[in-house]
Amino acid sequence: MPDVDATAPVRADADPPAGLLDAFWRYERALMADDVPGLDALFADGPWTLRGDAGGLLVGHDAISAFRRGRGGAPQRRIAAVHVRVLGQDDAVVVAELVPRTGGRGQQTQVWRRGERGWQVLVAHVSAPAPAVDGRVWREVGTPLVAGSDEGPLSGARVAVKDLFALAGHRIGAGVPAWLASARPEPATASAVQVLLDAGADVTGLARTDELAYSIAGANPHHGTPPNARVPGALPGGSSSGPASAVALGQADIGLATDTGGSIRVPASYQGLWGLRTTHGRVTRDGLVPLAPSFDTIGWLTRDRTTLAVASRVSGAGAPAEPAPERFVVAPALLGDLDPAVQEAFGAWTAAHASAEEVDLGDVAAAQEAFRVVQAHEAWGVHGGWLTAHPDAVRGAVAERFRVAAGITDGEAARARAAVERHRQRFADALDGAILVLPSAASPAPQATADPTAVDAVRARTLRLTCVAGILGAPALSMPLLEVDGAPLGVCLVGPRHGDDALVHRAAAFER
CATH class of the missing domain: 3.10.450.50 (Nuclear Transport Factor 2; Chain: A,)
Structure with missing residues (x-):
């Protein structure tokens, strides 16, 4: 003692x-x-x-x-x-x-x-004495870091920018100290950031991300795990962990984030936020560190639907727009591996609110595996050279994913890519323009102290849910509508491509 x-x-x-x-x-x-x-x-x-x-x-x-x-x-x-x-x-x-x-x-x-x-x-x-800056949440902050236009539909809104986007004069850290150390100040601001600035929002700072965005847990071995504002001691959800925690803690109003395999929807679900993954390609991805370009999308995390609707509208101005359908469907193949408490809560919600018919999406496990292989192959194609030159830059589960990714051959990736296309067509035919309703994650947020094997099992079950929107290239909206044992759980709507704004508008019917 x-x-x-x-x-x-x-x-x-x-x-x-x-x-x-x-x-x-x-x-x-x-x-x-x-x-x-x-x-x-x-x-x-x-x-x-x-x-x-x-x-x-x-x-x-x-x-x-x-x-x-x-x-x-x-x-x-x-x-x-x-x-x-x-x-x-x-x-x-x-x-x-x-x-x-x-x-x-x-x-x-x-x-x-x-x-x-x-x-x-x-x-x-x-x-405890309040820290000036929580280094688990933020890498760089200001008052503001970058000021927006004097007026606009987002005037006064504070933005937490995921540390993958370029801000002119600032470096990108990508959740990896070695990456930040070798980075140079960016010459221009990413379009996805600039459109928010032009709409009147201020950038409060650059918020943490999981290492190279290759995770949905939210843990970072270098900087500490951002806090989950709704479930003390739990994982915040990643890889948009910093923006999600900043918004949930009230330190920002909008989290500008990315979603490849669930990195907006999962933290939204874990922390009781609204989160939108946009139609693939709807928001320009210049000035963004990629992970898997075939699936990478940009979106936002907010505490309320209205702010999310404005962020989506101003960011997608000029993009194609489709109306939201009135028909809802559920896919039993996605629900079998969920925790019983999640199944019960989700089933009760859909029975009360969505009047959803059942559809057959086919072999979702095979679709998930094809998605995983393509994502991993692209991730190694993007980052493999740098990681080879910096062998100790990433750790733990992310390092293991990149190790596996390095072993995927071009032939294996080509076969998986063809399988993704077949599943995409199968999903589109089964949905037939309807809105797919599903849980945003397979469970509430696991505790940060949970056994890594258990966390990885949750990740695998969650990716079976989240990969559907990624394969379709479709918008997916996580709504903070459920609780399981006192912890938040999102309800996700996957809509037709280019129906992003209409999907957010359609969700108004479900707000409490």
């Missing part, structure tokens, strides 16, 4: 009950030592124990313990003063004034109760 200075003055409205302060200092020593079993013993067992901070509220002893195991220890600090308010012989509130080593002031409030196991914490809340 570290040598915690327990000499802070105690200010109490009555004599503290016997053993309370001893328990408080045991807690502080365990916290500074990252002694998770010791901390668990000092928190009341059961489903009603609470722990909150700026990241959200954890409910239940098990959730709190899981959070502690995954965070890698608490920031070091000293206690400046301890305030005690005695509520009864066996109940008290303790408020500690905190002085972090990194500077600033914070406080920790705890409700303690004495029971059969001695003094334990029932409720705790920690207020």
Whole structure:
């Protein structure tokens, strides 16, 4: 145990009950030592124990313990003063004034109760000094970083730009420190950014992305995982993790993002946001670091449908437009691998709101595999040379995906590409112009501490859902309409190509 200075003055409205302060200092020593079993013993067992901070509220002893195991220890600090308010012989509130080593002031409030196991914490809340910039969410920020036009339909809106887009005078980081280190300032701003600036929006900053955008989890081993604003301790969803978290946290109003295999729809689902993947090619992709050009699209994340509708309208001005059909369909082949709770919630929603008939999309597993092979082959074609020259630049699951991608032959890719075309035609024939309704993800957001094998299994099941829009090149809208065990889950509408704006308008009927 570290040598915690327990000499802070105690200010109490009555004599503290016997053993309370001893328990408080045991807690502080365990916290500074990252002694998770010791901390668990000092928190009341059961489903009603609470722990909150700026990241959200954890409910239940098990959730709190899981959070502690995954965070890698608490920031070091000293206690400046301890305030005690005695509520009864066996109940008290303790408020500690905190002085972090990194500077600033914070406080920790705890409700303690004495029971059969001695003094334990029932409720705790920690207020840390607010960082000027959360480096897990943002790579570069300003006030604003780039100002938009003086007026326009997006006047006053703040944009978080995924760190794949060019901003004139700024470098692109692509979620990889080695990439950023070798990057030069961009000579021009990407069209997808400029159109928002011209509409009056300001760019707040460049927000984090998963390494080279080759993930839908949202974790980044270099910069830390952006927080999930709706589910404390959970993955934020990627690869548009930074823009999604910035919008969900209220630090931006629009997240300018990309979606290849679900990178807008998944973070939207995990954090309770609106998210639109646009028709392939609808929004110009100049000034964008690609992943798999056959599937890469641009879109937006917002907290409300109206802002999303404006961003889509101004960004797609001049593009072909199609009306949204009135007919909805569901595909049972997409739903069989979902968690039972997701199946139940989605089934209840469609029965109540969508009046959807069933369609047969054929062998969706084979379609997913063909999509995976083409995506991987293109990703290695885009980045393989650079990764070969920088062999340790990416890590973990992303590194493994690129390793597999490197082994795909041109012949295998050609056969997979032909299969994608067959599945595209099959999907289009089955949908016959209708709107496909499906969950945006296979489950709510997994915890950041979840076993990597389990996270990868969720990824595979989610990609079976998300690959359909990618194969079709169609717009897909994630709507924050469901909850499963208190966590958000999106309902996704996949519409006909070039029906982007009409799809967002059609979704107005489902808003709460």
